[in-house]
Amino acid sequence: MRLTHGRAAALMVLVTLLWSIAGVVTRHLDAAASFEVTFWRSAFNALGLGIALHWMRGPALWRGLVHSPWSVWVSGLCWSVMFTAFMVALTLTRVANVLVTMALGPLITALFARLFLHHKLAPRTWAAIVVAGAGIGWMFSQGASANEAGALAGIAVAFAVPVAAAINWTVLQHVNHGNDETHDMLPAVLIGAVISSLVTLPLALPFKATPHDVALLGMLGVVQLAIPCLLVVRLSRVLPAPELSLLGLLEVIFGVLWAWWGAGEAPGTTALTGGALVIGALVANELVAMRSPQRASEKQT
Known part of the structure; x- marks a missing residue:
């Protein structure tokens, strides 16, 4: 099916909706926690991706994987x-x-592109980085003042996600050079799922997950991760990076609402104020980027 811009945008909304269910689902687990949660989701993600990519690429997928x-x-x-x-x-x-x-x-991706790829950043992006950084700093400082060790640890661990994503995107930009004839990057998602499951396996033992937990985490691995990851790679050929980034923010809104409605986890005042700074800065930056005639040369996300 040839994707129009409208269909691609609608599918991206679906992708963010699927991504956003992780938080509320984990709040309904019986016994699984921490690394065991990660292991089961990554293992089922690897299984789902392996089946899907084998169907799409055939046996050549496995022969070429090691030599990627x-x-x-x-x-x-x-x-x-x-x-x-x-x-x-x-x-x-x-x-x-x-x-x-x-x-x-x-x-962070825009900042890495400036540091490592020497892409020019507009003043609005520098301003957005400062404001968003202030928002995260506010959340972290409030957690420290309230002596919420769990909140501080959670924010610190979560920070690894956008940093890894920024490195990932910077590497892709370096390899692709804006050329459509690029390496097949879909196997990278499978590699990531396999590494995640192998690394967390010894930390997950002994298993405490109930059959109910395994079923929920299996659903997350396939529905919340494997399917939307495959979709977003296809959508990136149609939607410009700034628009993908802006639509991707719906995951934050959907995820908070799911957790509030489905698990009774109301966002705290600190998350609301810090989140307003982060989301506001990003939305303003991306909206201006989408209207700017120089957005393609800036190569920002």
Whole structure:
């Protein structure tokens, strides 16, 4: 099916809706916690991706996996950090804190592109980075003043997600050089899922998950992760990066609402004020970027 811009945008909204269910689902687990939660989700994600990519690529997928270029393996390592840190962070602090921290991804990507790829950043992006950084700093300082060790640890772990995502995107930009004839990067998601599950396996033992927990985490691995990850790679060919980033912010809104409605986890005042700074800065930056005739040359997300 040929994707029009409207269909791609609608599918991106669906992607963010699928991504956003992780927080509320983890709040309904019986016994699984921390690294065991991460292991089961990553394992089912790897299983789902393996089946899907084998159907799409055939046996050539497995023959070429080991000999994939360095960019695929670096991207896979980044995916593994994102998969692992996200779930661990959810077990340490509120869903809102995790999602707001993750929303820094596009701004960190822009900063890395400036530092490592020498892309020019507009003054509005520098301003957005400062404001968003102030928002995260506010959340962290309030957690420290309230002596909420779990909140501080959760925010610190969650911060690894946008950093890994920024490295991932910077590597892709370096390899692609804006050319459509690029390496097949879909196997990187599979590599990330396998690494995440292998690294967390010994930390997850002994297993405490009930069959109910395994069913929920299996659903997350396939529905919340494997399917939307495959979709977003396809959508990136149609939607410009600024628009993808802006639509991706819906995950924060959906995720907070899911946790509030489905688990009774109301976002705290600190998350609301800090989140307003982060989301406001990012929305303003991306809206201006989408209207700017120079957005393509800036290569920002």
